[in-house]
Amino acid sequence: MPNKKKEIRLSGSGGQGLVLAGIILAEAAVLYDGKNAVQTQSYGPEARGGASKSEVIISEEDIDYPKPENLDILLCLTQESYDEYHHDLKRGGVLIVDQDLVPDIFLRQHRTYRIPFTSIASDQVGKKFVANIVALGAIVAVTEVVSREAIVKAVMARVPKGTEQLNQRALDAGFDAADKAQAEEPTKEESPNGKNAGNHKT
Amino acid sequence: MPNKKKEIRLSGSGGQGLVLAGIILAEAAVLYDGKNAVQTQSYGPEARGGASKSEVIISEEDIDYPKPENLDILLCLTQESYDEYHHDLKRGGVLIVDQDLVPDIFLRQHRTYRIPFTSIASDQVGKKFVANIVALGAIVAVTEVVSREAIVKAVMARVPKGTEQLNQRALDAGFDAADKAQAEEPTKEESPNGKNAGNHKT
Numbered sequence: 416m417p418n419k420k421k422e423i424r425l426s427g428s429g430g431q432g433l434v435l436a437g438i439i440l441a442e443a444a445v446l447y448d449g450k451n452a453v454q455t456q457s458y459g460p461e462a463r464g465g466a467s468k469s470e471v472i473i474s475e476e477d478i479d480y481p482k483p484e485n486l487d488i489l490l491c492l493t494q495e496s497y498d499e500y501h502h503d504l505k506r507g508g509v510l511i512v513d514q515d516l517v518p519d520i521f522l523r524q525h526r527t528y529r530i531p532f533t534s535i536a537s538d539q540v541g542k543k544f545v546a547n548i549v550a551l552g553a554i555v556a557v558t559e560v561v562s563r564e565a566i567v568k569a570v571m572a573r574v575p576k577g578t579e580q581l582n583q584r585a586l587d588a589g590f591d592a593a594d595k596a597q598a599e600e601p602t603k604e605e606s607p608n609g610k611n612a613g614n615h616k617t
Numbered sequence: 618m619p620n621k622k623k624e625i626r627l628s629g630s631g632g633q634g635l636v637l638a639g640i641i642l643a644e645a646a647v648l649y650d651g652k653n654a655v656q657t658q659s660y661g662p663e664a665r666g667g668a669s670k671s672e673v674i675i676s677e678e679d680i681d682y683p684k685p686e687n688l689d690i691l692l693c694l695t696q697e698s699y700d701e702y703h704h705d706l707k708r709g710g711v712l713i714v715d716q717d718l719v720p721d722i723f724l725r726q727h728r729t730y731r732i733p734f735t736s737i738a739s740d741q742v743g744k745k746f747v748a749n750i751v752a753l754g755a756i757v758a759v760t761e762v763v764s765r766e767a768i769v770k771a772v773m774a775r776v777p778k779g780t781e782q783l784n785q786r787a788l789d790a791g792f793d794a795a796d797k798a799q800a801e802e803p804t805k806e807e808s809p810n811g812k813n814a815g816n817h818k819t
Contacts, residue, residue, distance in 0.1 A: 434640055438636055438658065441658060441660055442660070444660075445660040445661075445664050445665065446660075446664065446665060449665070451660060451661050451662075452658075452660045453657060453658070453659045453660070454657065454658045454660070455655060455656065455657045455658075456640065456643060456654075456655070456656045456657075457655045457680070458643055458644070458646075458647035458648075458653060458654045458655070458656070459647075459653050459679070460653075462647050462648065463647065463648060463651070477661070478659070575777055
């Protein structure tokens with residue numbers, strides 16, 4: 416995805432590590448891929464109810480207006496966050512959800528990936544709290560919004576000392592899960608004439 | 618400082634913990650003081666040169682436009698960040714600098730507090746890397762932009778397990794240093810008729 420501004424929202428609930436994930440994504444873009452980025456947390460009354468969202472805009476050019484309004488990429492780690500935000504994803508945008516935590520989704524209009532981030536973190540990586548890093552790996556693998564090298568460096572620079580190997584395993588698990596999901600092409604972007612709207616390809 | 622929107626910029630260099638400090642300040646306002654907040658990192662080419670800035674807008678009302686343009690509060694932990702940003706502080710705004718790291722400042726127009734955050738963190742608290750938390754304590758004590766209770770809770774919720782006592786000592790050291798600085802009134806806000814402009818009161 417070179418040369419264009421990308422608007423990304425990471426959404427879910429407090430405690431899922433989305434603020435940190437947004438910061439890592441922005442720092443990957445800026446410090447290691449040489450792009451510009453703006454990273455924002457907007458907290459309103461819903462934050463006190465446990466909702467969390469973190470937004471990142473990445474661009475090769477200056478970024479004037481930091482409010483994402485037409486998302487290219489949306490991650491949802493709770494059903495509530497999907498219900499609230501899926502309308503903000505632009506036509507043809509990439510929707511990535513936790514398969515177990517977001518059971519009810521529309522398979523229309525978007526490139527949709529359903530990956531069990533939290534189960535992968537618990538079962539494959541061994542720590543549920545790295546689900547945010549598994550999700551980051553999947554986002555990068557699917558969208559190439561930053562390079563894999565950059566996200567690895569940015570994660571290593573931000574996570575607590577002593578957890579580097581754990582987080583490397585989490586990232587790798589996210590890359591693998593996304594590569595597998597893309598090979599299977601479980602859902603298809605709506606074609607320009609609408610023919611494939613809402614269909615599973617498999 | 619009730620009932621009004623406050624725009625805050627925390628500036629310095631990468632590694633000084635200002636991104637985390639901005640998040641903690643926003644979460645203090647939202648989760649524990651019942652306000653709204655937007656917290657933004659804007660990364661441009663200067664980030665690759667080591668500069669860091671984190672911005673927070675706190676308000677009791679909805680916040681539409683998240684770009685701070687007329688700062689109420691500016692923290693500078695490097696001379697470079699002071700040189701670049703002090704013009705963005707509004708007349709009568711609060712300037713807080715690390716006394717040792719920002720030697721050259723103008724004592725005009727602003728309420729200025731010079732506190733040796735990094736020395737306090739090293740010498741009194743015992744760990745240089747908590748200078749950001751010492752600075753947060755001082756900001757809250759001087760400006761009351763969030764309550765002391767809220768900032769304590771927000772720091773405790775965000776810092777790594779096992780570092781709670783260290784961070785509590787850092788916050789307390791920040792409160793104390795600011796209380797002392799205010800008692801001494803080392804610099805005076807410019808009066809409306811300009812009489813005291815640029816003067817030390819002591």
